[in-house]
Amino acid sequence: MALVHRKDVAFFSELFKTLDHDMYALFRESRIPNDLHDTEKKYDYLPEKALKNLIQILGSQTTPDQFGLLVWSVCHDVYIPRLIQNLTQTTNLKSALDECCELLQQTSTGSQVKTELRRGKWWIVREKPFSDDLWFQYAEMFSVIFIHELLTVLTAGKWQATEVALQSYNAELFQAFSPLKNKQLYTARAVMAVAIPDALMLGPLSLPRHISPTRRHLPDATEDTFLSVFKVAIKPYLSMGKLSIKWAADILGLNVRTLQRRLEKEGAVYSDIIEEMVFEQIIELICHSDLSLTEIAGKMGYSDSAHFTRAFKRQMKMTPSQYRKVNKR
Template sequence: MLVDWEGERAFQKTFHAEGLPLVTADRDDLFVPMAALVRVFERAAKATARRDFGLRVGERLQPQSYGLWMQYCAQAPTLGEALRRIGDVLHFHQSGSRSRLVAEGAFVIWRYERSQPNKTHTQHSDHAVPAMLSLIRLYVGAEWAPSWIELDYPRDADAGIVEPLMPGPVRFGQPAVGIAVPIALISKQRPQRIGKRITPLDLEIQDVLPVTDEPLRSIFAISVLRLMDGRTDIDGTAAMAGISVRTLQRHLNREGLSYRSLLERVRLTRARALLEHTDLTITEVALTLGYSEHANFTRAFSRAAGLSPVQFRHHMRWINGNKDPS
């Protein structure tokens, strides 16, 4: 959408300003640290001078736009189970956020909240509303509208631009982005399920990050993103994480890691992406990553992933060939 409104140059400038490779915009399997994602939305809205930028982006997205983890959630037999699954697997997609269900009278509020209440995140919050709504409508119908919507920022001077575009009454200044759903709809079954069944194991195999705890997961994700542009310096990684080099090293030391060993893990993570998203031969992948011998790469990858490079490629192609297109 940024390209549509402002052109390719503005698009590149926005991503480069946050140190993100352009491929981030096209890859639904990449884990992007929440702070960087929020800043991209705010920069894009400023570049386009559109208060409704985030909302319009969300309107373009469907559950499959978010990758395998959301498709797993959308395969749940009932709406309630789909929402519970999101709370269980959201960490595969982003850091610093959580999804939960809160009962309020005759309603259940599905709330999505970040751990950055003091950050400017208006645009990212707006984008979440239609994205959340699209999942709910898979179960309750395309015309359904929520009883009310919650936004986690105070009503600003330009809120009148987006408020009429929201699919229901808006409550500003809430603790999270939320959508109110009548309790009776929580047991609503999805009319149909398309595609072969996706399991949590499939999500774990696709997950490119070998750690789940913060802040190490975000540090690792940043290193993966920067490697795509050929950047491996510790100063740049620390800056993108919003911490000092010394603090970054302290986090790594707690886990028994050096920055060098982190980069080795990142290299194997990059191997997974190349195996899944390119047609490079196993030998070509090994050479791209700096391995002098095909066998050395195969041993290192098998030890880290639990599958040989060939087995991993076959499994991911099976998964990607059976995505839910709804």
């Protein structure tokens, strides 16, 4: 199950403001929590499916030219500068790209990006499981534009696109991006890849060195069990009320039986896991916040405080007010 960083989903959603889109309707359609932009909500990652939904909706509401321009503006103004500010390896283009690939892996677990020498040519390669769904084509276009802009900046404009390999079958969408017009685009390939001449790949860079700020690392859960990743992915949705397994499976891009089977394989039951996670958050709020019990009940999706009190007492053998009195710090 792939995860993406919350900040990337939030920033991508900002593109819809240029289309005068109803943001709450967008979040509902994309299966994104309504509190995405609320900095007080403490979660860092969302299922990759949320970003896939956003990309597909954006693509469906714009022309290929508009989509390409919006994506380019995001890459040029935000993503590329933010990535380059983290660079410490600037001996040559290859060392810089290798570090960029490492940094990109820390923001998403759904694909692998790397430099590779294939048949005597250097390429920057993106490996991602292919899908016939429309979102995949738009997501691949985003990746091509991102890499195009990254190479342009890192070489001070010396690099020009000559050969691009695409996993998608149709090159028309990509040719709407003006730098790719009349370029050699190979379709239906196993990976997406962009060719880089040896002279540029191994040549020196003139970029200034930057002190690397604290980097964002995906939690260890992403390299551990399905259950651990499931908890990270589903945490942002716990305050949305009763979270049925059907709704959770849809959020994660799985079918219900697959989700049940993956959890059962690790000895877990969906309803038990959700109840446990909800109560962990409730106890955290009771002990470490100044919110009233009524506010906590509403925040965690309970319809009224009486229902909340009954559920809490059934689980903890005391009322929320009694628990707060004993454990408040």
